[in-house]
Amino acid sequence: LAKTTQPISMDSYEGQEVNITCSHNNIATNDYITWYQQFPSQGPRFIIQGYKTKVTNEVASLFIPADRKSSTLSLPRVSLSDTAVYYCLVGDVFTGGGNKLTFGTGTQLKVEL
Amino acid sequence: DAMVIQNPRYQVTQFGKPVTLSCSQTLNHNVMYWYQQKSSQAPKLLFHYYDKDFNNEADTPDNFQSRRPNTSFCFLDIRSPGLGDAAMYLCATSRDAGQNSYNEQFFGPGTRLTVL
Numbered sequence: 001l002a003k004t005t006q007p008i009s010m011d012s013y014e015g016q017e018v019n020i021t022c023s024h025n026n027i028a029t030n031d032y033i034t035w036y037q038q039f040p041s042q043g044p045r046f047i048i049q050g051y052k053t054k055v056t057n058e059v060a061s062l063f064i065p066a067d068r069k070s071s072t073l074s075l076p077r078v079s080l081s082d083t084a085v086y087y088c089l090v091g092d093v094f095t096g097g098g099n100k101l102t103f104g105t106g107t108q109l110k111v112e113l
Numbered sequence: 114d115a116m117v118i119q120n121p122r123y124q125v126t127q128f129g130k131p132v133t134l135s136c137s138q139t140l141n142h143n144v145m146y147w148y149q150q151k152s153s154q155a156p157k158l159l160f161h162y163y164d165k166d167f168n169n170e171a172d173t174p175d176n177f178q179s180r181r182p183n184t185s186f187c188f189l190d191i192r193s194p195g196l197g198d199a200a201m202y203l204c205a206t207s208r209d210a211g212q213n214s215y216n217e218q219f220f221g222p223g224t225r226l227t228v229l
Contacts, residue, residue: 042222043204043222
C-alpha cells in the first residue's frame with residue numbers, strides 16, 4: 001500500500017482557507033485518495049474522495065495533479081469547529097470485497113479566533 | 114437515522130479478563146471492520162468481515178477475535194486483555210459496490226477500553 005506523508009500540525013484562523021497537502025509517491029493505479037476528519041473521542045468521518053483532477057463537495061475540495069503523487073485538501077473559510085485531525089488515505093479494494101484503509105499520522109488542524 | 118452503534122462507549126476490564134465489545138449497524142452494509150486506535154495514534158485495522166467471510170490483518174494478535182452472527186452485528190472479543198490493549202476500538206461499515214468501486218467507511222463512536 002502506498003504510504004502517505006502529511007504535516008503533523010497546522011494552525012489557522014477563522015475565515016481563512018486551509019490547504020493540507022499529502023504526499024503519496026508510490027500510489028498505485030487502482031488506488032483512490034480519501035480524506036477523513038476525526039474529532040476527539042469520535043470515529044473518523046469521511047470528507048471527500050477522488051481519483052484524479054479536482055473533486056468538490058459541500059465541505060471541501062480535493063486537488064489531485066496528473067501524476068497523482070500528491071493531493072491537497074482545501075477547506076474554505078474554516079471555523080473553530082473544523083479543529084480536528086485530518087487523515088489522508090490511499091487505498092484500494094480488498095480482493096473479495098471491502099476497502100483497505102491504512103491511516104497515516106494525520107494532520108492536527110487548530111483553528112483560532 | 115441509519116448509523117453505526119457501539120456499546121458500551123466505555124468499558125473497564127481487568128488484566129487477563131475476557132471482554133467483548135459490540136457493534137451494530139442499521140445501514141445494511143455488507144462489510145464491517147474493527148480498528149484499534151491508541152492515544153495520539155492513527156486507527157489501525159485489526160480485521161474485517163465481507164458478509165460472513167472473516168479477513169484478519171497479518172499483524173493482528175491472536176488475542177483478538179471477532180464474530181459476526183448476522184449482517185447487523187459484529188463483536189470484538191479480547192481473550193486476555195493486557196495493559197497494552199487499552200485503546201479506543203472503532204467499528205466501521207461500508208457497502209461493497211463491486212470491483213472498481215471505492216466506497217466510504219462509516220465509523221461508530223468507538224468504545225474506549227481501560228485495562229486495570
